[in-house]
C-alpha cells in the first residue's frame with residue numbers, strides 16, 4: 001500500500017483537490033492510494049494532549065503510514081515553508097519506524113511562482129534526517145489559483161503529464177527497494193498467544209499492536225469446528241496472514257536429549273502420522289492463500305555417513321516436493337544444529353522451495369553458534385525471521401532461557417544490520433514461548449524493534 005498525505009487541514013484546500021487527481025493517476029497504474037487528509041482529523045488531533053494519547057483518527061493514519069510501502073506528500077506553501085498542521089502530524093508519528101528507509105515522493109504547490117519549492121526542500125531536510133528514501137523527481141505546481149479549474153481539477157496538461165511520470169517512476173522506485181523494516185513486515189506467531197479460539201487469538205493480537213500473523217496450522221486441521229472461521233475473521237479485521245507453521249507429532253521439549261530423539265521428522269514411529277498431517281496442513285495453507293509454512297525438521301546429523309542422514313533427507317525431500325507441488329515454500333527453524341550443518345543439508349537437498357526460518361534466539365537456546373555469522377552462512381535460504389530473544393545456558397547440555405525481545409543476548413542492532421547487508425526482504429514474526437504475560441511481552445518486543453537504531 002502507498003499512502004498519500006494531504007499536507008494541510010485548511011478547509012477547501014487545493015492540496016486535497018490535487019490529491020484526488022494524483023490518486024486517479026496511481027489507480028490508472030494499478031496502485032490505488034490510501035489518502036490521509038489532515039483536513040479530516042478531529043480538533044483533538046491537534047490539541048496538546050495529542051502527544052500523550054493519540055485520537056482514533058491519528059492512530060489509524062499513523063498505522064497506515066507505518067504499513068505503507070511508500071509515501072506521497074502533497075505540500076502547500078505557507079509563509080515560505082510547509083504547514084504547521086503537517087509538522088504536527090509528523091511529530092505524532094512513531095520514531096523511527098514511520099520514515100526509516102521508507103520511500104517518499106513530494107509534490108509542492110503555491111499561489112506564487114516557486115510552486116512549493118521551499119516547503120518541499122524544507123521537508124526533504126526533515127525526511128533526510130529521518131533516513132527516508134527520497135525520490136529525486138519532485139513536482140512543483142506554481143500559480144495554483146490559475147491552474148485549478150471550476151471543476152477543482154488541474155487543467156495544465158504539462159503538469160498532469162509530469163505528475164503521471166512521477167507516479168510511474170515512484171512506483172518503480174518503491175518496488176526496487178526492500179520494504180521498510182517496520183510493522184508492515186512484522187507479525188506475531190499465533191501460538192505465542194495461546195488462544196483457545198480464533199476470536200481469542202485476534203483479541204490478544206490487538207493487544208500487541210501488530211496486525212499480522214504467522215498462523216499455527218495444526219489447530220485448523222485438527223479442530224475445524226472451532227478454527228474454520230479463522231481466515232474470515234482475520235479478513236474482516238484486516239489482519240494479514242504472513243505464513244503458516246506446523247508441528248510434528250510427539251515432540252518432547254523437556255530437555256535437549258528428549259527433543260533430539262522426538263523432534264521433527266526423526267522418529268520412525270510417528271512418520272506416517274506426520275506425513276498425513278503435512279498433507280492436511282499443506283491443503284489448508286493453500287486455502288488460506290499462504291506461500292510459506294515453517295517447521296522444525298528435527299536434529300539433522302552432522303555427518304553424511306550417519307545412517308539417519310539418508311533417511312531424513314528422503315523424508316524432507318518428500319515433504320518439500322509435496323509442498324512444491326502446491327506452489328508452497330517450506331522453511332526449517334534454525335538452532336537445532338549449527339549453521340554450516342544446516343547449509344550442508346540444504347545444499348544436498350537441493351530444493352528451490354526449501355529455506356530457513358531464522359530464529360536467532362534458538363541458536364542461543366541450543367547453544368549452536370553466533371546468529372550474526374549464521375545470517376551470512378545461510379543468507380540465500382533465509383525466507384523468514386523470528387524475533388525472539390534468549391540467554392545462553394551457563395551449563396552445557398541444558399536449555400538457555402527465552403526472554404522478552406531486547407532483554408537477552410541477541411545483538412539486535414548487529415543482527416538487523418546483517419539482514420540489511422544480505423538484502424533480506426522477507427517477513428519478521430515476533431515469538432514468545434515462555435512467561436505468563438505474552439501480550440505485554442510481545443508488545444514490548446514490537447516497541448523495542450520499532451525503536452531500534454541500527
Ligand SMILES: Cc1cc2nc3c(=O)[nH]c(=O)nc-3n(C[C@H](O)[C@H](O)[C@H](O)COP(=O)(O)O)c2cc1C
Pocket residue numbers: 008010012013014015016076077078079080081109110111112113114144
Ligand atoms: C497561511 C497561508 C500562507 C501562505 N503563504 C504562502 C507563501 O508563502 N507563498 C506562496 O506562494 N503562497 C502562499 N500561500 C498561498 C497558498 O500557497 C495557496 O493558498 C495554496 O492553495 C495553499 O494550499 P491549500 O489550498 O491546500 O491550503 C499561503 C496560504 C496560506 C493559507
